Amino acid sequence: MPVDKTTQAELMSVAHALADAARPVTLAHFRASGLTADNKDCAGFDPVTVADRDSEQAMRALLAELRPDDGILGEEFGHKTGTSGLTWVLDPIDGTRGYISGTPTWGILIAISDAKGPLFGIIDQPYIQERFVGGFGIASVDGPMGKAILATRPARALSDATVMTTFPEVGADIDRRAFQAVATQAQLTRYGMDCYAYALLAAGQVDLVIEAGLNAYDIQAPIAVIQAAGGIVTDWQGEPAHDGGRVIAAANTQIHAEALAILKGQIDA
């Protein structure tokens, strides 16, 4: 069932309210000394901070009040089934490693989705006070230089392109090799931007973001923002990426096709 204009406006208003509620909570602990970091993933280092949990709780409390019939899928507190057919997909702090290192490239990710995927999304960077939004006919950023329309880059060859990922290892060895097969053909490869890389793609600054091992809450908001800005996001088989996994986000269909062919050639080999 399509979402009518009135509901769209309400959902956008609620999404902004969620981001507004999460911002001060995340900043309360940002750059503090002695930040608590649990090790929830025994195989590696995946810190979960007090701020992460508080941020999601603040958003869930607001949703209980404003949209009690919607489902919620959040990083910290799991899945709450709803009855409206709509689900809020929340990452209270995407890029917790960046967060505990003081970088300004983590973000609050908020998407409102139906069964087919995200309809509207927000990538919010509280420290910079910058918010990227996309969906329901809107694609815009509001930040230090004011408000602007988001539009992805026009097509250019991979040899003239900039590609981003957060960690050089990307995921497993095969993921790293596939990424490097693309990166070696690109003009410039940059690391370490967390969800901010997707925001930069939507803002027309880079051509490709390629990552692996993502969860739904890592990618649904970026999908909404990037699609609204004219870009395309799929998995490495060219299928929908809203459940996470291996993701390629591209500024346009041409560079998506060029990079996807390389990725598929690596993982199918």
Added chain:
Amino acid sequence: MPVDKTTQAELMSVAHALADAARPVTLAHFRASGLTADNKDCAGFDPVTVADRDSEQAMRALLAELRPDDGILGEEFGHKTGTSGLTWVLDPIDGTRGYISGTPTWGILIAISDAKGPLFGIIDQPYIQERFVGGFGIASVDGPMGKAILATRPARALSDATVMTTFPEVGADIDRRAFQAVATQAQLTRYGMDCYAYALLAAGQVDLVIEAGLNAYDIQAPIAVIQAAGGIVTDWQGEPAHDGGRVIAAANTQIHAEALAILKGQIDA
């Protein structure tokens, strides 16, 4: 000859004036589409933008007016000999690759130095509107969360530490191997922060920044800020780093010694 208090105050005032002049010039082209990027380094990709040149020219024009007897060493327009014994060391946009990718981690670097090295420095991030300063008894940051004192982290083991560098390849193969020898023993390794990594070290957020192939104008301002905040910056032999090259910046003498021993073991092998 030591710089007296009156001169210190004047130099600090001029340094801030330079950063104030450079900020709008750098932002005039930031995130614009179709940014011009020359390829000045034929061996690789080292874009020099219009903003880079304009930013240095703005600072040189101000110095010609305010401090005509000082020398200037700048990335874009080389060395101007002075008569005062003091030299302004300027990188108008450190992290041009980050700049043309839209990231908020490039910066304006300004140092005032004598023959022994930097006395006072500024790391300025115009987009975030954040300025890290250090020297003449001051170590502070002024940014989105207001003004705060800079202080590096207390000692912790490398196995509990966060280490940063901008590119995974670091420099030549031997540099990469030496960096990786340290990084594999650290708790967390992060990439892609350009000069912002040094600011985060001064702000007590990370323990080590290790890079190679730097120029004097890349490191003199970070040295001043980090030393003022309680940290230590040397080359990989433990010698002064103000001429650039291989650099290790550390939060304290203990982790500096632990990481330096590993680096030396690799490059002396």
